[in-house]
Amino acid sequence: MYSLHKYGKYDSDRDKFFPYGTDWHIGLFLCMYERKILPNLNCGLDLVAEVLYGKWKIRLLWFINEGHKRPSELQRKIPDASKRVLTIQLNELEDQELITKKIYPVVPPKVEYSLTEFGKTLIPVLSVLGKWGDENEERLREVILKRYEIKHDE
Amino acid sequence: MYSLHKYGKYDSDRDKFFPYGTDWHIGLFLCMYERKILPNLNCGLDLVAEVLYGKWKIRLLWFINEGHKRPSELQRKIPDASKRVLTIQLNELEDQELITKKIYPVVPPKVEYSLTEFGKTLIPVLSVLGKWGDENEERLREVILKRYEIKHDE
DNA sequence: CCGTATCCGACGCGATACTG
DNA sequence: CAGTATCGCGTCGGATACGG
Numbered sequence: 001m002y003s004l005h006k007y008g009k010y011d012s013d014r015d016k017f018f019p020y021g022t023d024w025h026i027g028l029f030l031c032m033y034e035r036k037i038l039p040n041l042n043c044g045l046d047l048v049a050e051v052l053y054g055k056w057k058i059r060l061l062w063f064i065n066e067g068h069k070r071p072s073e074l075q076r077k078i079p080d081a082s083k084r085v086l087t088i089q090l091n092e093l094e095d096q097e098l099i100t101k102k103i104y105p106v107v108p109p110k111v112e113y114s115l116t117e118f119g120k121t122l123i124p125v126l127s128v129l130g131k132w133g134d135e136n137e138e139r140l141r142e143v144i145l146k147r148y149e150i151k152h153d154e
Numbered sequence: 155m156y157s158l159h160k161y162g163k164y165d166s167d168r169d170k171f172f173p174y175g176t177d178w179h180i181g182l183f184l185c186m187y188e189r190k191i192l193p194n195l196n197c198g199l200d201l202v203a204e205v206l207y208g209k210w211k212i213r214l215l216w217f218i219n220e221g222h223k224r225p226s227e228l229q230r231k232i233p234d235a236s237k238r239v240l241t242i243q244l245n246e247l248e249d250q251e252l253i254t255k256k257i258y259p260v261v262p263p264k265v266e267y268s269l270t271e272f273g274k275t276l277i278p279v280l281s282v283l284g285k286w287g288d289e290n291e292e293r294l295r296e297v298i299l300k301r302y303e304i305k306h307d308e
Numbered sequence: 309c310c311g312t313a314t315c316c317g318a319c320g321c322g323a324t325a326c327t328g
Numbered sequence: 329c330a331g332t333a334t335c336g337c338g339t340c341g342g343a344t345a346c347g348g
Contacts, residue, residue, distance in 0.1 A: 036338070038302060040234065044287025045212050045280065047294040055341070058199050072309065080194065082342050087311060096297040108309040109348085118293070125286045126199065132279045133198025139272070140201040143250040148192060190318070209321070225330060236322050241331060262329040263328090312347080319340080327332075 048125075051096050054089045056081045058126060061115070064099060065123050069112040098122065202279075205250050208243045210235045212280060215269070218253060219277050223266040252276065 040046045052058055056078055063077050075086060090113060093099045098119035104110040115123070133140060194200045206212055210232055217231050229240060244267060247253045252273035258264040269277070287294060 035302065039298070041295055041298065044284040044289075044291060045216070046287070047291060047298065048283050048287040049212065050298050051294065058203065062199070070309090071311090080342095082344095083311080084313090084343090085341050088341085092301075095301060097293070103310095109311085111310065118290070121290075122286065125282055128279055128282045129202050130198040132276065133200070133202040135198075136272070136275075137198060137201060139251070140205065141195055144193070144195065144201065144204050147246070147249060148189065234322090236324095237331080238323090238333095239321055242321090257330095261328095263331085265330065310348085313345085315343085317340105317342085320338085322337090323335085325333085328330090 051093075051098065054092065056086060057089050057093060060086070060089060060093060061098065061119065061122065062126065064113050065115055065120075069114060071111055071113075074113075093119075205247075205252065208246065210240060211243050211247060214240070214243060214247060215252065215273065215276065216280065218267050219269055219274075223268060225265055225267075228267075247273075 039050050041050070059078055060074060063074055068074055068077055071083075071086065071090070074090075075081070075083060078086065090099070090101075094101050094113075097116055099113045100116055102112045102114070104112070193204050195204065213232055214228060217228055222228055222231055225237075225240065225244070228244075229235070229237060232240065244253070244255075248255055248267075251270055253267045254270055256266045256268070258266070
């Protein structure tokens with residue numbers, strides 16, 4: 001069974017603490033979740049992968065670097081992303097000290113993100129990545145799309 | 155209802171074809187699955203992200219480049235990965251023309267992977283990534299691990 | 309304008325057992 | 329040794345509705 005705490009629930013059977021926000025019934029963190037599985041952090045490549053992991057993170061860094069700083073603005077530049085996920089990934093980038101957030105105490109609310117000095121060092125690295133992608137654009141598009149063609153036989 | 159074909163099942167209700175390997179009951183491709191959702195392929199960064207997406211792909215490229223070519227060898231270098239996923243990701247890298255596979259007709263089976271010329275062009279790019287990760291190793295480890303500390307209040 | 313909560317489909321991948 | 333099949337947990341992220 002479980003007992004209630006101020007900030008969540010404790011499941012004594014599994015000896016686990018589930019903060020609020022947990023979907024208790026299926027035991028997953030669905031909203032503003034925290035991960036349970038530690039990632040690999042052995043080498044530089046692992047560490048980079050970890051901070052860039054997230055569907056829109058690279059794009060967010062890129063656009064913030066280009067001077068698009070407000071959430072609504074970023075939302076407009078990345079219309080395929082939901083507001084929810086942009087918020088989550090911006091928070092993660094902030095936690096990872098790649099960007100900072102400035103909140104203006106006005107109505108309606110105004111928020112601006114900027115790259116930190118640390119975040120700025122990542123930009124040239126992303127450029128190298130993007131350059132390779134651009135140089136091989138056609139070939140990459142081709143081999144990637146190959147996987148999505150269903151091989152019917154009639 | 156659905157009808158059987160030589161290479162899968164056709165669901166007329168949904169006008170979809172499900173190749174074998176599909177877990178029919180929950181409608182997912184669980185084993186050797188194919189993705190349903192097209193990724194973004196707008197710019198170089200998207201394309202790179204797509205070929206590197208996969209928990210072990212970078213490491214596989216890295217080790218193959220270092221001369222560890224046989225599946226069992228790669229398995230030993232990456233003990234945390236299951237054989238299943240290594241196979242899947244090696245196949246993907248092969249489909250994406252970053253590596254080639256050579257099968258020797260012997261018993262017991264012998265297989266060797268190598269980087270293609272295309273694949274080799276990716277190595278310096280990965281080096282840049284890894285270098286940034288190595289240079290900022292401590293800071294990265296710190297900010298990443300921050301997220302995994304559970305904030306109890308008692 | 310900015311953020312949160314709920315619900316849910318899609319997906320990554322480990323564990324395990326099995327084949328040739 | 330190399331690969332496939334089955335099962336199931338953990339996670340990402342979209343859709344939608346709501347509150348300050």
